[in-house]
Amino acid sequence: MKGRFRGPVFQRRVEEADATTTDERLLHRGHLDTHNDTWRVLRIQSEFVEGFGALAELGEAIAIFGSARLREDHPGYAQAEEIARRLAEAGFAVITGGGPGIMEAANKGASEAGGLSVGLGIELPFENGLNDHVDLGINFRYFFARKTMFVKYAQGFVVLPGGVGTLDELFEALTLRQTQKIRHFPIVLVGTAYWSGLIGWLRDTALAAGTIGQADLDMLVVTDDLDEVVDLMLRTREDA
Template sequence: MAPRITPDERAKRMLRGPVLLRQTDTQQESTYDQRLLELTADHDWLHADPWRVLRIQSEFVTGFDALAGIPPAVTVFGSARIKEDHPYYELGCAVGRKLAEADYAVITGGGPGLMEAGNRGACEAGGLSIGLGIELPHEQGMNDYVDLGLNFRYFFARKTMFLKYSQAFVCLPGGMGTLDELFEVLCMVQTGKVTHFPIVLMGCEYWGGMVAWLKDRLVDEGMIDEKDLDLFLCTDSVDEAVAHIVKAHSEITKTLRERLLNHEDARRASRWVAR
């Protein structure tokens, strides 16, 4: 079991609207509540659909604003139900730690269990630890190892932030939520809606049955192509997982750079023809 290292008491956290931040010496002059309550308001419109649209919009704006400046990041998915004394928890800590040592920020769902483990590993290694929480009937709260945290009302807004700000995805063992997140990413990559970011399944024994089903059922019956199995790596090695991500990220960066150069060459050529 990983040694228990509690966050520094001086690293206090504060909520700024829906955003959770490590507290600094700079304090905000007023809160959202103070600015709201200075004006009288009619709240009959709160439950109307037009307001829901604005609320959804606000979640996107808040997420984009809070995450726009983060370094290259990897999202780590995993079960909220795993306790600290479980081997999967140590695996999650190791994943977060190795990713931080490779200069990636680590993004999780911000909750307990394996989400906490990923954040903890990154935090203890001195990396940026990010949590994107979600409001649920059984409120989980943000774990203590999050440096930058946001709470979302809507799953689709939260999923957009995972996809938009991650260069890779690691799936630790998990349940329905983890499977939903995994297949959302696989679908987006397979259909070309996002860049072919690396996807890693940690734990060959845990994921082996699902991988076999994908091959023996979906591939054999023509539901997916055999090459779709190459969209992810299944491994027990944290070092292999991180090396796979670093290599894939390097290749993606090289390809994007070449595209930009080719685009610039084409733009210059079109200018020359126009003359």
């Protein structure tokens, strides 16, 4: 589907000169327009209202993150699909960023298992809309509104191999746990080979330097065992 989303609005013919995102225009320091910035507050408010309204009755849910660039031949794709399938069979909704790759795999696994497959998309210059396996989808303009929905409506995060966006969600959740903004919230990294370098740096550099504590490191579970992943998420029911 050629074209692009601007928040919830799809445009098929977009001039290249106008190919900026709402977030970019908001954050561009040179773009000073007091009148428009005031009205943007209402647009930001509307994104929160729309998200809260759509997800208020979601029930138990787990968020699954991972790269949009990894396709069906990557092991993480099959892992995401299997984890989502098992979570859906256990009665959880599955929330992703709604894009391709690992996100698509998780939405596919949940939807085909008869669970609720949720996609929280974001307006980007290089991705168009939500994948075909999303049952309930919301497309956001602002990253901060979207990120709030992940943490508010998920009971835990499953993080598969991913890039900058995946790391952003990972460390957001880790920060919120460290500061006790969220509690009883498992964060599981799937793929020991992929995540070992990051964990090693956190342990050997950050922990050794005293910039984090052992308790911070202990918040992360790294595993290749899909049974362990699902069991950790099921335990959130006991902690609720």
